[in-house]
Amino acid sequence: MAKQTNLKARTGAGLLVLASLALLATGCSRPTTLEEIRSEGVLHVITRNAPSVYYEGRDGPTGFEYELAKRFADEIGVELRVRVAEDNAEILSVLDRNYAHIGLAGLVERPGFSDNYRILPNGLEARSVVVYNRDVERPETVADLRNTAIHLVAESNHEHYLNALASEYPELQWQVHPGLDPAGLLGRVESGEFKVAVVASNELDLNHVFFPDVKEAFSLNEPESLNWLFPIEQDETLLNAAAEFLDRLASDGTLAQLTERFYGHLDRLNYVGARTFVHHVRNRLPRYETLFQDYGSKHGIDWRLLAAIGYQESHWRPNAVSPTGVRGLMMLTRTTASQIGIENRLDPEESIQGGARYFTLVKEQIPERIPEPDRTWFALASYNVGFGHLEDARRLTEDAGKNPDRWMDVKEFLPLLAQKEWYSKTRYGYARGHEPVIYVQNIRRYYDVLAWMKEPLQATEQVASQEVFPQEVTDEPIADKSDPAESELRAMLPKELGLTPPTL
Numbered sequence: 001m002a003k004q005t006n007l008k009a010r011t012g013a014g015l016l017v018l019a020s021l022a023l024l025a026t027g028c029s030r031p032t033t034l035e036e037i038r039s040e041g042v043l044h045v046i047t048r049n050a051p052s053v054y055y056e057g058r059d060g061p062t063g064f065e066y067e068l069a070k071r072f073a074d075e076i077g078v079e080l081r082v083r084v085a086e087d088n089a090e091i092l093s094v095l096d097r098n099y100a101h102i103g104l105a106g107l108v109e110r111p112g113f114s115d116n117y118r119i120l121p122n123g124l125e126a127r128s129v130v131v132y133n134r135d136v137e138r139p140e141t142v143a144d145l146r147n148t149a150i151h152l153v154a155e156s157n158h159e160h161y162l163n164a165l166a167s168e169y170p171e172l173q174w175q176v177h178p179g180l181d182p183a184g185l186l187g188r189v190e191s192g193e194f195k196v197a198v199v200a201s202n203e204l205d206l207n208h209v210f211f212p213d214v215k216e217a218f219s220l221n222e223p224e225s226l227n228w229l230f231p232i233e234q235d236e237t238l239l240n241a242a243a244e245f246l247d248r249l250a251s252d253g254t255l256a257q258l259t260e261r262f263y264g265h266l267d268r269l270n271y272v273g274a275r276t277f278v279h280h281v282r283n284r285l286p287r288y289e290t291l292f293q294d295y296g297s298k299h300g301i302d303w304r305l306l307a308a309i310g311y312q313e314s315h316w317r318p319n320a321v322s323p324t325g326v327r328g329l330m331m332l333t334r335t336t337a338s339q340i341g342i343e344n345r346l347d348p349e350e351s352i353q354g355g356a357r358y359f360t361l362v363k364e365q366i367p368e369r370i371p372e373p374d375r376t377w378f379a380l381a382s383y384n385v386g387f388g389h390l391e392d393a394r395r396l397t398e399d400a401g402k403n404p405d406r407w408m409d410v411k412e413f414l415p416l417l418a419q420k421e422w423y424s425k426t427r428y429g430y431a432r433g434h435e436p437v438i439y440v441q442n443i444r445r446y447y448d449v450l451a452w453m454k455e456p457l458q459a460t461e462q463v464a465s466q467e468v469f470p471q472e473v474t475d476e477p478i479a480d481k482s483d484p485a486e487s488e489l490r491a492m493l494p495k496e497l498g499l500t501p502p503t504l
Contacts, residue, residue: 032235032237033101033234033235033237033238034076034237034238034241035237037076037078037101037238038076038077038078040078041078041079042078042079042080042081043069043072043073043076043078043079043080043081043101043102044081044083044099044100044101044102045069045080045081045082045083045100045101045102045103045104046082046083046085046090046091046094046095046099046100046102046103046104047065047066047069047082047083047084047085047091047103047104047105048084048085048086048087048088048090048091048104048105048181049084049181050063050106050181050182050203051063051183051203051206051207051262052064052065052106052124052200052202052203052206052262053065053066053104053105053106054066054082054084054104061082063262064124064258064259064262064263065104065106065122065228066082066104067258067261068122068123068246068249068255068258069082069102069104071245071249071254072241072242072245075241075245076241083100087153087154087155087178087181088105088106088107088153088154088155088156089154089155089178091103091104091105091155091229092105092116092155092229095116095117095229095230095231096116096231098231098233098234100231101230101231101234101238102228102229102230102238102242103117103228103229103230104228105155105229106126106157106200106202106203106226107155107156107157107226107227107229108126108157108224108225108226108227109224109225109227110157110160111160113229115232116232117229117230117231117232118229118230118231118232118234118236118239119227119228119229119230120227120228120230120239120242120243120246121225121226121227121228121246122225122226122227122228122246123246123249123250123255123259124202124225124226124259125223125224125225125226126157126200126201126202126203126223126224126226127200127201127219127220127221127222127223127224128156128157128158128161128198128199128200128201128219128220128221129198129199129200129201129204129216129217129218129219129220130145130150130196130197130198130216130217130218130219130220131186131189131196131197131198131199131204131214131215131216131217132189132195132196132197132214132215132217133189133190133192133194133195133213133214133215134213134214134215135192135213136195136196138215138217139196139217139218140217140218141218142165142168142169142172142220143169145169145172145196146169146171146172147171147173148173148195148196149173149174149175149194149195149196150162150172150173150174150175150196150197150198151174151175151177151185151188151189151194151196151197151198152174152175152176152177152185152197152198153176153177153178153180153181153182153184153185153199154176154177154178156198156200157200157224158198158199158200158220159174159176161220161221162174162198162220165220174198182199182200182203182204182207183203183207185197185199186199186204186207186208186211186214187211189211189213189214190211190212190213190214196217198220201219201223202226202263204216205263206262206263212274212275212278228242253403253406253409256408257406257408260407260408261373261408274449277311277446277449278449278453280311280315280316281449281450281453284315284316284317285307285316287316287348288307288310288316288329288348288352289303289307291348291349291352291353292304292306292307292310292352295352295353295355295356296356298356299356299357299359299360300360301356301359301360302447304447304450304451304454305376305443305447306352306355306356306359307446307450308443308444308446308447308450309330309355309359309380309383309443310329310330310352310355311446312439312442312443312446313329313330313331313355314328314329314330314331316329317329318346318347318348318351319346327345327346328345328346328347328348328350328351328354329348329351329352329355330351330352330354330355330358332345332351332354332355332358336354336358337354340354340357340358340361341354341357342354342357358383359379359383362379362382362383362387363375363376363379365379365382365387366378366379366382367405369405370405373407374405374406374407377407377440377444378390378407378410380436380439380440380443381407381410381411381414381436381437381439381440382436384435384436384439384440385414385431385432385433385435385436385439386428386431388427388428389414389417389426389428389431389433389436390410390414390436391427391428392417392423392426392427392428392431393410393413393414393416393417393433394410394413395426396413396416396422396425396426397409397410397412397413400413407440411437411440413433414431414433414434414436414437415433415434415437416433417430417431417432417433418430418431418432418433418434
């Protein structure tokens with residue numbers, strides 16, 4: 001598929017060049033870049049695999065920048081055709097030769113860029129962040145990096161900052177790794193192979209939960225805009241159309257919604273929480289994984305989402321009991337259990353079966369007009385706080401002139417249900433509205449980690465996976481040091497899988 005895409009991309013670019021030459025030969029005025037694209041019916045984009053840019057998700061291509069580009073292609077009425085490059089160096093090379101219309105590389109503006117490319121901010125900002133292994137003494141300033149090998153990916157945002165600092169700190173040393181992506185770099189810092197590296201802050205945000213032994217030290221710069229890049233040989237018609245499009249998305253809230261979709265749940269799992277979760281994935285989940293898979297499949301729920309709900313509810317403890325009498329692995333109330341035909345809430349199979357049934361019923365209450373992933377997030381909130389309170393928050397959202405069908409808007413109003421001046425206006429009254437917001441964000445992160453840890457295991461040899469994840473059933477204390485098994489797993493992941501958090 002990649003080879004076909006590359007061939008199509010090159011063929012399309014070649015046709016554009018031939019068409020332009022033909023027009024010049026006949027004396028006709030050359031069409032604008034935007035006119036050429038609409039005539040061919042294809043927008044050619046060059047990009048790379050990264051959770052912040054583009055990746056193949058469960059339901060097809062996704063990623064923050066891809067989603068923007070897809071909407072832009074729809075806006076101008078053409079097909080989006082994506083070519084995936086090995087790295088940013090290849091993206092820039094393709095743009096230099098005018099073989100693509102737009103480059104999605106996640107790069108800030110650098111010296112000389114304006115001489116070679118037309119530049120358009122895409123709505124995100126990033127910093128170049130120094131990271132280190134938690135067993136290494138934390139570097140506080142650039143001076144602490146002298147005589148220490150600093151590791152970077154190729155054609156990144158970071159090298160020109162280091163070049164600028166080198167005049168003041170001539171002892172600075174860095175090594176560029178063309179074969180690594182940011183996740184690969186973080187994996188080597190996690191394992192201790194690299195002591196210090198520099199990555200983009202947005203890439204760190206998306207991957208940090210997978211590498212709990214990696215810590216942030218300081219930034220080399222203030223936040224700067226990430227950009228779409230256009231070949232300098234193009235005229236400005238495509239750039240101007242894209243600028244108008246992004247401005248409108250910023251004005252109508254679509255850009256903020258996309259940002260929330262990919263980045264809005266990344267602050268819920270700290271170091272301790274991440275290591276505890278990984279520990280329980282190895283030691284508790286194997287007892288119940290088949291049950292989650294069976295009942296998830298039966299009810300049309302991604303089993304990893306169902307497992308994430310179970311972990312948020314009870315940390316996969318079948319005997320869990322709350323002070324209010326909610327109990328079991330999925331923490332069902334007596335009323336809910338009776339409603340869905342569950343007799344023994346403390347039986348793991350009955351509890352998981354009940355959780356799957358109940359989540360299905362809850363999701364059916366959410367209006368079908370609400371698109372995914374927001375519909376799933378609303379269902380999770382309803383599972384936690386109750387449908388009535390969720391509806392109260394949606395009404396408050398609508399009354400405030402915001403969109404009651406967007407999770408990013410409604411989650412601002414859910415916490416207000418704990419304040420009398422707000423809940424006194426609602427039908428169902430008081431609720432601890434902060435809880436469903438945290439609940440949804442936690443589950444989104446647990447799901448991220450489960451999708452990363454479990455999906456690659458299905459793609460690798462079973463023998464290797466059994467060695468990495470022995471079927472332990474004990475709950476031994478969590479070690480302070482990084483588990484060699486987790487590092488071994490990361491090392492064996494095929495590069496093409498990457499560490500790309502899925503989006504529900």
